[in-house]
Amino acid sequence: MEPLPSRRIARARRMAAGATAHDTQARVLEAASALFAERGFAGATIREIAERAKVNVAAGHYHFGSKLDLYLEAVGAQFAELDARLTAQAAKASDVDLDRLSRAEVEALLSRRLRTMLEFLLGPPPSPHGAIMQREMCDPSEALPVIVRELVLPQKRGLNLIVSRLAPSLSPRELDRCCFSIVGQLFFYRQMLPVLPLLFDLETLPASFVADSAAHVAAFALDGIAAAERRAAARRRARGRATA
Amino acid sequence: MEPLPSRRIARARRMAAGATAHDTQARVLEAASALFAERGFAGATIREIAERAKVNVAAGHYHFGSKLDLYLEAVGAQFAELDARLTAQAAKASDVDLDRLSRAEVEALLSRRLRTMLEFLLGPPPSPHGAIMQREMCDPSEALPVIVRELVLPQKRGLNLIVSRLAPSLSPRELDRCCFSIVGQLFFYRQMLPVLPLLFDLETLPASFVADSAAHVAAFALDGIAAAERRAAARRRARGRATA
């Protein structure tokens, strides 16, 4: 009921802690991330986490205060790492001036970005990020608004930038919806992961599945964006004629 | 560990049961559906279910055998009702011969269908179907394959039929992917429901949100489908020239 104080205490203790303590914390955090992703907050037990981390159950409480605090810390750490990876890759992309790229180059940029995102969402295991995010949407915790603000929204801004370059006539709201249509397609593969073979009527997914899916999503999205731009531009021209 | 026998016993008892027993069962099933959707299998407790159903905890066990059996029965009942609603509406649509409709009429048909699906996914509450499905994807139970086979796949077939009318040159696999791209966009709104206001930077969603979203998805999808058809037709023509 008072997670913040105990988390602050745990953090303070960590600062003064030696190297061995740091190791156990890392092991606990890692085991917690994996198990929370696998079974959810309610389904995972601190005993199992401690066992996987080869640590006494009380050590977990000593370092993290409570199960909820451990969960929030584990989710935060997971997404901090994910954020680092994604922004590191985005940095390379954002260095280039989108306006100086040809349309084909921007489209290729988008395709690559979608493939990276899908690879991240679908694996290779262990890739707890997608699972944790999915669970947060089912049972939002204190972590969800933070995740959205500090991880989802920046990614969305980056995607918005690319799409707006491809469809400059779109209103901000239309831009948002186009991005949703893109990310939604990707997330669907993550969400349906356990039944994808059933849906495709296959025993196992082919090795090229991620690449194939990303390619389809990119093509489908680029067509949708292009058509939306044509409509928006036509609307703008019509408005221009009407006011002229 | 042996859910089927006990479920069979419960069902047999139900057959011989009077009207009052039927009422308690219905109340338990209703309360269970709502609570399982709200908190998931692990998060919901049979005590809370019994309390909401105004029934003794043991009565639940008497009728359903175990918590897992109750869950499977509740999910099954939920989706049976959903299936009835969707197929009833689809019956009207499938009565008309798609081939006799103009392209514009088929497009309008698809738009209406998408709007209905989105209305179903997003509410109005209580609409536990989306939540239960989402949870099943996180923690698959025995119910998931049944849901997919008897509910998802038929819906997918219906959608496939419409899309194949709009894009007759697509291969079955390409058709599947287009349908995924459509449904994925819809599911995204369901999955992001708790953070949609954050994403759109709004306090509350406008009343027209569902209609607006469905309209965007329909337009985006129709453009994607049309472009995919153009590509597939061009590919087919090129193949035809090559073999000629």
Add this chain to the structure above:
DNA sequence: GCAGGATTCAATCGCTCGTTTAAAGTGAGT
């Protein structure tokens, strides 16, 4: 090399969970 704080440990505490039990209640058939 030892004093003292930081860390880990085995053991245990309440508590809530799903489940069970045995007795009481209910109503249709005779």
Add this chain to the structure above:
DNA sequence: ACTCACTTTAAACGAGCGATTGAATCCTGC
């Protein structure tokens, strides 16, 4: 009115949970 199968009830059981305790162990500064 009585029977008997069906249903509901209050009460309790054992297991597993998160959390806590106090002693043992480890590490560091002096």
